[in-house]
Amino acid sequence: MTMHDSISVCDSHQHFWRLRRGDYSWLTPDMGVLYRDYEPEHLRPILDATGVESTILVQAAPTIEETRFLLELSRQHSFVVGVVGWIDMESPQAPEVLEELCAHEKFVGVRPMVQDIADPQWLLRPTLTNAIAALVERDLTFDALVRPPQMPALLDFCARYPELRIVLDHVGKPPIAARELHPWSEQLRQLARHEKVRCKLSGLVTEAGNADATALRPYVDHVLDCFGAQRTMWGSDWPVCETVCRYGDWFALCARWFEHASPRDRASLFGEVARETYLAPQTRRRKAH
Numbered sequence: 001m002t003m004h005d006s007i008s009v010c011d012s013h014q015h016f017w018r019l020r021r022g023d024y025s026w027l028t029p030d031m032g033v034l035y036r037d038y039e040p041e042h043l044r045p046i047l048d049a050t051g052v053e054s055t056i057l058v059q060a061a062p063t064i065e066e067t068r069f070l071l072e073l074s075r076q077h078s079f080v081v082g083v084v085g086w087i088d089m090e091s092p093q094a095p096e097v098l099e100e101l102c103a104h105e106k107f108v109g110v111r112p113m114v115q116d117i118a119d120p121q122w123l124l125r126p127t128l129t130n131a132i133a134a135l136v137e138r139d140l141t142f143d144a145l146v147r148p149p150q151m152p153a154l155l156d157f158c159a160r161y162p163e164l165r166i167v168l169d170h171v172g173k174p175p176i177a178a179r180e181l182h183p184w185s186e187q188l189r190q191l192a193r194h195e196k197v198r199c200k201l202s203g204l205v206t207e208a209g210n211a212d213a214t215a216l217r218p219y220v221d222h223v224l225d226c227f228g229a230q231r232t233m234w235g236s237d238w239p240v241c242e243t244v245c246r247y248g249d250w251f252a253l254c255a256r257w258f259e260h261a262s263p264r265d266r267a268s269l270f271g272e273v274a275r276e277t278y279l280a281p282q283t284r285r286r287k288a289h
Contacts, residue, residue, distance in 0.1 A: 066085075070083050
């Protein structure tokens, strides 16, 4: 299936990994379909089949070595237009590491794996201040990978760093499988009050454990009600989505949901917000230097 209206579709969230690299402590044989290599040659035919033109590649391991690996893949494959990497946010050297990574033209931001950090208040540690200042100075994004226990801290984090451009991954991972909307729904509304926050419409099938449109729709509707199409971006979360449904199935489901939306809203959701969030600042940085 391809997107109508000649929309240039950008997938705002996908991953690659190569098991023998050894970065992925979370990736174990019991993960089933995910326990194998996923590289550009596996994704390219899927993008061609769905009509997706470009992607934002996101880290999947908390190592700087994996970030460099992803940046090298992005050099080799033009459909990857941006890389969200990882740095040690608490390191005194974080600003210097960011400076090094910014030498790569496709480096667009960072994602600490907050959901895996035991301290639910980690986002509020003063040791992050220098790294955050360096992100703001370089106009880089901060992808927030959180679960409901970290949402209160994320709200305080947004208030503490109002100049930081923040992207909420996977709509904050609400408990869809339990069909629970609260307190996530109110937390999301509070988050949307921070004008620099954007939201990724991704990861929902994984949280639900299925691709049942009836179960997912209340969460999708609430995201759009809070953020609107101009601050929401579609993402596949491939290959993680493969545990539930194929890339094309998730894309087709979302395309059907928004088939009656205005052309402007569809263009925003399926590409323009991702490009404005990740690639426009990247272009500004290149011009500044």
